[in-house]
Amino acid sequence: MKTGKKKKIGITVAVLVAAAVVLGVVLPLLPKPAPKAVQLGSAQAGTAFSDAWTVAAVNTRGDSFLVDAATGSVALETADGDVFNACSGDAAAGDLAAALTVVVRDRRGNTYEMDSASNSVAYNSFNYEAGSDDKPARLVFDFYKDAAAAQKGPDFTTGSFYLRAALCLGVENGELFASLDASAVEHANGLTVESVSLLPGLLSNNTPVPGDTYTVPDGSGAVIDLADASSPEPLSLSLPVYGTDLAFEDYAAGAYLPFFAASRGGCAVTAVLTAGDALGCVRAERFLTGGGCLYNRFTLCPGAYHDGRYRSGVAYEGTVRQTYFVADDTGDPAATAAVVRRALRGMNYLTDHPDFSSGEQPFVIGLVGSPDGSEIATTYGEAAEVVAMLKSKGLQNGSVRYFGALKGGLDQTGERFALSSSLGGLSAYNALCRSAAAEGFGVYTELNLLTSSSANRRLVGSCDVYALQRAALMKETEEAGLCNFADVSRRLSRAFAFTSKLENSGFVVGDASFLLYSDPKNGLTRQDCLELLRDKLSSLAVNGKVMLAAPAVYLLDTASAVAQVPDDASCSGLPGVTTVPLLQMTLHGTVRYGTLPVNLTSDPALMLLRAAETGASPSFLFTYRDCAGLEYGLRASETASYYADLRSLRAVMDLEITSREVVTAGVYKVTYGYSKVVYVNYNPSVVSVEGVYIDALSFVVI
DSSP: OHHHHHHHHHHHHHHHHHHHHHHHHHGGGSOOOOOOEEEOOOSSSOOOOOSOEEEEEEOTTSOEEEEETTTTEEEEEOTTSOEEETTSTTSOSGGGGSSEEEEEEOTTSOEEEEEHHHHTGGGTOEEEEOOBTTBOEEEEEEEOSSHHHHHTOTTOOSSSOOEEEEEEEEEETTEEEEEEEGGGOEEOTTOEEEEEEESTTTTOBSSOOTTOEEEEOBTTOEEEESSOTTOOSOEEEEEEBTSOOTTTSOOOOOBSSSEEEEEETTEEEEEEEEESGGGOEEEEEEOTTSOEEEEEOEESSOEEEETTEEEEOOOOOSEEEEEEEEEEOOSOHHHHHHHHHHHHHHTTSOOOOOOOTTOSOOEEEEEESOSSSSSOSOOHHHHHHHHHHHHHTTOOSEEEEEETOBTTGGGOOTTOOOBOGGGTHHHHHHHHHHHHHHTTOEEEEEEOSSEESSOOTTOSOOBOTTHHHHHHTTOOOOOBEEOOGGGHHHHHHHHHHHHTTSSSEEEEEOGGGTOOOOBGGGTBOHHHHHHHHHHHHHHHHTTSOEEESSOOGGGGGGOSEESOOOOSOTTTTSTTEEEOOHHHHHHTTTSEEEEEEGGGSSOHHHHHHHHHHHTOEEEEEEBSSOSTTOBGGGTHHHHHHHHHHHGGGGGTTTSOEEEEEEEETTEEEEEETTTEEEEEEOSSSOEEETTEEEOTTEEEEO
C-alpha cells in the first residue's frame, strides 16, 4: 500500500511538472487582455489651498519658486510680480492643480495615473523640506490609491499603490529648475513608474487676455493664441521630443527642440528639458472655453500593447529636469529662440563653429547616385561634371549631398560600407572630392548607421529613410529594417574605417539624425541611446565634416550643417495658430541649414522667399541621367538664377536672428545681429515700408 501511494504521488508530481512546463511555454504566447488605464480619484472632494507661501528658490534675475508648505502647491513669481500658479483658478482641477503627476503600471500593463493634489495632499501624506545654497528644496509626496491604502502606512510592499517621490526645486547656473531623481522613487513591488510630469499646471491659463500665447516646438515652431475669439475649436497636441520611440510605436516626427513656452501678462516663461530630454513629450491643449494648459511628460519606462502581448522597456534611473527661463515678453519668437539657444549651449548640444569662410551664401545640391544599387542615375565622374557646370554658372560655396552613392543605393545599410564599382569606385570618388574642393564645393556622402537589411522583430515601428527621394524618383516606398541601438558603436567603427580611405569627403548622418529609439534587449533607454550617439559620432567627424540629414540638436556639436529643416508645423492652418521659424531662429549663425528641395515644390518662388525669411540655404535634388525629370541639365540655369537672387543674404549668414516681426500684411522684417535687416514681401505688388521699397514677391537686405 505504501509503495502504491508513493507511485501515485510520483505520477501526480510528474503530471503537474509537465503541465507547468506546457503552461510556461504556451501561456506567454497566448494573447493577453488589453491593459486598462485608470485615473485614480481623490479620497476627499477638493483641497483647500492657503496663501502661506514660502520662497523655495530664487534665480539671479529675482524670479522665485514659491511653495505652500501646508498644501504642497507651487507657484512661480517673477521679479516684476507676475505669478504663474498651478493651484490658482487658472489651473484645471485634478492633475493640473498638482505639483507632480505620476503614472504607474502593474505587471499586467494596467496603468494608474495619480497626482500629488488628489493622491497625496488629500491624505495629508507629504512634507516640505527647505533647501539651502547647495541643496534644492524638496516636496516629498506619498501617493495612495484610497483611504484603506493610506492607513497601511509607508511600510507595505505588496498589494497597494504606495509610491514616494520627491520633487526638487532649486537654482542651477542662475536659473530655476524642477527635477526628479528617478532612482530615488520608492514604490510597492509589482509596480513600475511609467511617466512623470513636473509642475504640469504651472503654465495653465483659464482666463486669457489678448497677447497670452503658448509657443510649442511643433515642426519649425508654432504660436497658439489663447484669447483668439475666432478659434471656437479645441486644440490638442502631443509632441514626443525627437520623435516617437520605434521600439513601441510607429514612427512619427515630434519636437525637434526640447522646450515649451508661455506668454502671459507681459511676461514669458520658457521651460527647457535640460536632463532626460529624450524621454519628454510636450503636450499643449487649448480649451473650448478659452485658455489652455501646457506641460511635459517624461516617460521613465515605456511600454505598449502589441500583437496581443504587452511589451515593457527599460526603466530610466537618472534625473529628469526642466529649467525655467523668465523674461519680459517682447511678443517676438526670436526672444524665445535666444533662450532655447542659450540653454542648448549650456547642454553642450550647440557650439559656435559655423563654416562660412568663403563669404558666399551656401546652398545644397542633392545628387542621386543609384536608387536601388543597380540602376545608375549619377556616377562619381558625372557628379564632378555637375559641380563644374554649376560653378561655371556662378554658383559658389555649394555642398553636394550625395544620396545612394554607396553599394545598395538608397537601400544602403549600416552593416557594411563600400563604394559602388558601377558608379566608378574609389579612384573616381576621390577624384570627385578633389575637383569639387578645387571649385569651392564640399561633397557629403550619405551614410545610414541604423538601417538594416532585415526586419527587427523587437521594434514595433519602421521607417522609410528616403521617402522624399523615392517619391521624387517615382520608386516604391521601402520600409527599412533597423538595428538594435547597441550595434551602433560597431557600425560607427566600420564607418570610420571606410571613411578613412576617402579624400576631402564629408558625410551626411542619415537615419541616425532623426531616428532615436530605445533598445530594451540590451538594456538601453532612449536617453542612453542619445548619449551613445553623442559619444561615438565624434569619431566619425575626425575623418571629415559632418552634415545631419535632419536637425537632431543633440548631435549639432559634431556637425557643420543640417541638410533640411521643416518650415511648417503640424497644427498649421488651424484658427488662432501661427507657424513661426523658431527652429531656424535658434540655429541661425551657429550652423548652416537647408530647405526642402526647391525643385520639388509646387511654388519654387515661394520656397525661395521662405529661405530669405528664415536664413536657410536653398536646396535642390538632381540626377545626371534622365530619371523622373530630375536631370540637372533641365534645371541648371534656373538654379543659377535662384542662387543669384539669394546671394545678397551672404551679409547675414553668420549672424543670429535677433528679431522677426510682421510690419504690414504680407511683409516680414527679420533683424540679424541687431544691425542687418531683411524685408520679405509675399504680396503680388510693390510695397513700401519704413522708407524701403520691396518688389512684388521679393526681398531686400538693408
